[in-house]
Amino acid sequence: MSCCDQTTARVPDTDVSRRAMLKGAALIASVIPAARPTQSNAQGKQIKLAYCSQLLCGVPYEVARSADIFKKHGLDVELVYTRGGNAAMQALVGGAVDYAATALDVAIQAYANVGADIRRFAVTGRLPLFALVTAPRAADQIRSIKDLEGKTVAVSGLGNADHALTLYLLKEAHADAGKVQFATMGVNLLEALRQGQIDAGLVQEPALTLLSKSGARVLVNAMNLADAQKYLGGTYEFMGMAVRGKEFAARRPEMIQLAGALADALKTLRTLSGEQLIAALPREMTAGLDVKEFGDILVRYRDALYPESAVIDLDAAKRVAQSLIAGGLIKPDANISGLHDTTIVGG
Secondary structure (H helix, E strand, O other), rough: OOHHHEEOOOOOOOOHEEEEEEEEHHHHHHHHHOOOOOOOOOOOOOEEEEEEOOOOHHHHHHHHHHHHHHOOOOOEEEEOOOHHHHHHHHHHHHOOOOEEEEEHHHHHHHHHHHHHHHEEEEOOOOOOEEEEOHHHOOOOOOOOHHHHHHHEEEOOOOHHHHHHHHHHHHHOOOOOHHHHHEEEEEOOOHHHOOOOOOOOOEEEEHHHHHHHOOOOOEEEEEEOOHHHHHOOHHEEEHOEEEEHHHHHHHHHHHHHHHHHHHHHHHHHHHOOOOHHHHHHHHHHHOOOOHHHHHHHHHHHHHHHHHOOOOOOOHHHHHHHHHHHHHHOOOOOOOOOOEEEEOOOOOO
8 A cells, every 4th residue: 555545543443343344254255365275285174274464474374384384283274365464354254264363453353342253272473563663764853652742653554453552652651642643554664654754653574674774763673572571561462363263162173283283383483594484485475575684584583573382371462452452442341351262272
């Protein structure tokens, strides 16, 4: 999405996820790009797994696919690449796929705001994949989170993980979110920040590295454990797997296989070189990147971003819920106790 397509808002929209989810199954086909099918394995149980197709989010899944770890666990997994976590969740709720891998905030909002019957049973990410940075030309004027008052901050979309995180950071910094102009611009903020069309934004890698080289100020790097401890209070449950609640019992053996494969992938990715990690990703996702630089980025961040096991960290999950409450994205009395299940990957 180009900067010309942006929309802005000053007030957090608590119904964003409700509106997105209520598009219903009839629109599932329109939000899922053509799947990139994996090689068929007649001996394995065939399942469809949707995820947002963001590079850092997908590393454990792509390693499991490319290294045949899914197959070693008796599964023939087709990864379905969607345009964002909300689209992946829509696909799950609408019945288009068997499982969805999304950021926890997406699952919480679907469960708490819409009443989606889902269960989350394994995790593959323990930190938000975002950094809050200024445009290079705004680096001298914006030196802290509170300095964002009166400025334009770009996020991928209202109600998305980066928006929720920004609202939480603003509240913790005693900044008035009502004085911040949010611009929704999708995930490609790099050029808009470089050109100073916006004052600050939430970016992932490799945009963070490129902006830092251009003189941008990094206000918070949530991909860094030290910053996560300072600004979030610790690890912050991020990517994880969800299944439809009504199918939980019937799919239990399959879910144990799937969680086991992801656990092995999490261990494996810690042993791979940058070149090997890049090779695990579909070429379509790395087209146009400096693959040597991005491989170095993956190696630099992997120990912080990806947990050593697929076990749900309930304390880290609570931090996400608290951030959504602080941002007005779920109600303070929202009950999400039934969302997490720790019986698949021993809690």
